[in-house]
Amino acid sequence: MDEPRYDEATKTYTTGHSYDGIEELNTPLPRWWLWSLYMTIVWAVIYSIAYPAWPLVSSATAGFLGYSTRGEVAQEIARVEAANAELNTLLANIDLTVLKDNEPLHQFAVSAGASVFANNCSQCHGSGAAGAVGYPNLLDDDWLWGGDIDAIAVTVRHGIRNEQDEDARYSEMPAFGDILEAEEITSVVAYVQSLSGLDHNAELVAQGSELFADNCSACHGETGMGDRTQGAPNLTDSVWLYGGSDAVLTDTITNARFGVMPPWSPRLTDAQINAVSAYVHQKGGGE
Numbered sequence: 001m002d003e004p005r006y007d008e009a010t011k012t013y014t015t016g017h018s019y020d021g022i023e024e025l026n027t028p029l030p031r032w033w034l035w036s037l038y039m040t041i042v043w044a045v046i047y048s049i050a051y052p053a054w055p056l057v058s059s060a061t062a063g064f065l066g067y068s069t070r071g072e073v074a075q076e077i078a079r080v081e082a083a084n085a086e087l088n089t090l091l092a093n094i095d096l097t098v099l100k101d102n103e104p105l106h107q108f109a110v111s112a113g114a115s116v117f118a119n120n121c122s123q124c125h126g127s128g129a130a131g132a133v134g135y136p137n138l139l140d141d142d143w144l145w146g147g148d149i150d151a152i153a154v155t156v157r158h159g160i161r162n163e164q165d166e167d168a169r170y171s172e173m174p175a176f177g178d179i180l181e182a183e184e185i186t187s188v189v190a191y192v193q194s195l196s197g198l199d200h201n202a203e204l205v206a207q208g209s210e211l212f213a214d215n216c217s218a219c220h221g222e223t224g225m226g227d228r229t230q231g232a233p234n235l236t237d238s239v240w241l242y243g244g245s246d247a248v249l250t251d252t253i254t255n256a257r258f259g260v261m262p263p264w265s266p267r268l269t270d271a272q273i274n275a276v277s278a279y280v281h282q283k284g285g286g287e
């Protein structure tokens with residue numbers, strides 16, 4: 001260690017350290033910089049005591065302020081729920097047929113219903129509710145089980161042909177592959193196609209019509225207009241749940257379909273069921 005000396009070239013004192021004749025100039029960090037560093041260290045210590053910080057095996061230190069982002073979300077949800085509690089209670093208990101007379105409540109129901117629909121129904125019925133093969137379009141006037149708001153709410157609450165809910169809407173079209181001969185099914189296909197004006201084999205219609213009267217009219221009606229008490233589709237319109245081609249009709253009639261929808265009463269609150277029913281009902285096809 002040499003004595004510090006004044007270095008003329010840089011106009012700075014040296015520290016006195018010297019390695020292999022190379023000396024070190026004494027240029028300490030500026031005070032303001034150093035104090036900022038100390039402050040950040042103090043801040044970090046206080047912060048890590050006050051807030052969740054140190055990772056533990058399956059959690060983290062909680063911090064004495066008890067703050068958590070999860071808790072903040074829970075508070076926010078609780079706040080929105082409290083703000084909507086009154087409307088939700090009203091909605092859960094209202095007679096749905098008069099919901100429209102209460103415009104603010106109806107609007108609340110429709111917008112709440114839209115998010116219930118997006119979260120729970122769109123996977124099957126499509127985000128715009130236009131349906132897909134086997135999943136009915138909820139926008140049109142063609143209803144399997146009924147399109148007034150109460151009928152929709154019953155369908156949603158109990159579901160269709162599921163095993164979880166005793167009050168689920170239920171019916172079962174037999175698989176006619178076990179009942180009719182293949183040619184008989186071909187003629188009934190032709191008759192079904194004739195009902196809705198599709199191209200069909202006209203020679204088979206007379207036989208198909210007889211078979212229809214004997215085997216199908218109990219559910220689909222004598223004229224094929226369907227029966228909502230049994231969820232049997234109207235076969236005279238151009239709306240198909242599964243399709244009207246030769247191949248699809250043969251498959252439907254031979255094997256039957258048995259479309260299932262889960263019940264929503266265990267998963268959704270009464271208010272949510274009423275909200276989503278109002279949402280579906282005002283979509284255009286509601287009666």
Ligand code: HEC
Pocket residue numbers: 116117120121122123124125134135136138142143144145146147152155156160231258259260261262264276277280
């Ligand atoms: C797992 C798929 C699935 C989900 C999810 C689903 N549905 Fe369905 N839904 C169906 C099927 C399949 C049918 C038709 C069953 C049949 O053939 O009768 C149906 C029928 C309906 C009907 C009767 C339509 C008519 O013409 O009478 C309504 C109303 C309905 N769904 C509303 C909803 C609502 C509201 C939700 C969300 C809360 C929902 N569905 C969620 C599969 C689903």
Ligand code: HEC
Pocket residue numbers: 171172173174176188192211212215216217218219220230231232233235239240241242243244249252253256257258259260
């Ligand atoms: C016990 C009542 C019942 C009988 C009998 C019955 N059906 Fe059905 N049918 C239904 C139901 C319910 C559906 C709805 C689909 C499902 O099962 O999910 C249906 C669906 C259909 C469909 C599908 C329509 C579409 O939009 O894709 C066709 C086609 C059909 N039936 C034709 C027939 C024919 C033809 C017969 C007679 C040979 C017949 N059904 C007998 C109840 C019946």
